[in-house]
Amino acid sequence: MSMTGFGWTFTNGTNTLIEKTPSIMDRLKESVRRILKLKLKLGLYDTPVPGAKNLELVGNDDDVAAALKFRESIVLLQNNDSTLPLPTNASVFLTGPSANNIGYQCGGWTLIGQGVSGNDMYAHGFLFGRVSNRLLENNSFSAFLPDGSAAKARW
Known part of the structure; x- marks a missing residue:
């Protein structure tokens, strides 16, 4: 039995x-x-289609409101040296191929077997956009280098 989401090697x-x-x-x-x-x-x-009756509940206004409320309750297990909340003048550096890729951040079995790359399938996903916009408002956004290179970053 093969559980890979892509490739035909097994077949x-x-x-x-x-x-x-x-x-x-x-x-x-x-x-x-x-x-x-x-x-x-x-x-x-x-x-035949498990959960089909609940499909209309996913992504509706109540679902989105609940998700937004839930994110307010996320707890940092350790906040050594008062890492959070970030000061308004914090310098933040986002890097790597997953920094703006909600599919990679969610990982496998979220929507599709081994996972999916990109943001298209996550209509309510907003991590990178919201974070970067918030940082730009505070002039805190130093650099975003999707290739993981820090060569051009200015701190």
């Missing part, structure tokens, strides 16, 4: 194995039967 390798060793097909079919029986026993096929 191509399986096809090659079947071509070279046709007798493996019986073992493959038996493995598939065991997996399907277990999924049926666990009730994984009882609902």
